[in-house]
Amino acid sequence: DQLTESGGDPVQSGESLRLSCVPSGFAFNLYAMGWFRRGPEKERELVAAISADGKMTYYADSVKGRFTISRDDGLNTLYLQMNTPERQDTAHYSCTRNGGRMYSLSRYSYQVSGPRTQVTVAS
Numbered sequence: 001d002q003l004t005e006s007g008g009d010p011v012q013s014g015e016s017l018r019l020s021c022v023p024s025g026f027a028f029n030l031y032a033m034g035w036f037r038r039g040p041e042k043e044r045e046l047v048a049a050i051s052a053d054g055k056m057t058y059y060a061d062s063v064k065g066r067f068t069i070s071r072d073d074g075l076n077t078l079y080l081q082m083n084t085p086e087r088q089d090t091a092h093y094s095c096t097r098n099g100g101r102m103y104s105l106s107r108y109s110y111q112v113s114g115p116r117t118q119v120t121v122a123s
Helices: none
Strands: 002-006 010-012 017-024 033-038 045-050 057-059 067-072 077-082 091-098 110-113 117-122
Touching: 002 091, 002 110, 017 033, 017 091, 017 117, 033 067, 033 077, 033 110, 045 067, 045 077, 057 067
Parallel strands: 010 117
Antiparallel strands: 002 017, 017 077, 033 045, 033 091, 045 057, 067 077, 091 110, 091 117
């Protein structure tokens, strides 16, 4: 089971960015998914999560109203739309798979992670 992220690029503050994640080796539509990040000298943080059916989502307070998580089961892709990114959003972002259909706020529930993609926001 694997996940592969893409879309991490250097951007200016306020410039929108979209991360994508493509799974392989498992039935994407059966699992809740999440995006984690780890910034410089910061702890790993669950940024956003989405249920397997796409009907329920979670956002960390730090990104609420700016980021949107979505999934396209037909294209087998998970997205993280980052609008008005700020310098503090600079981090390594990783796509992760939860153990079941509903997401959890515990990082230990996420069993598979991608290799990460770097997002750098310049002020």
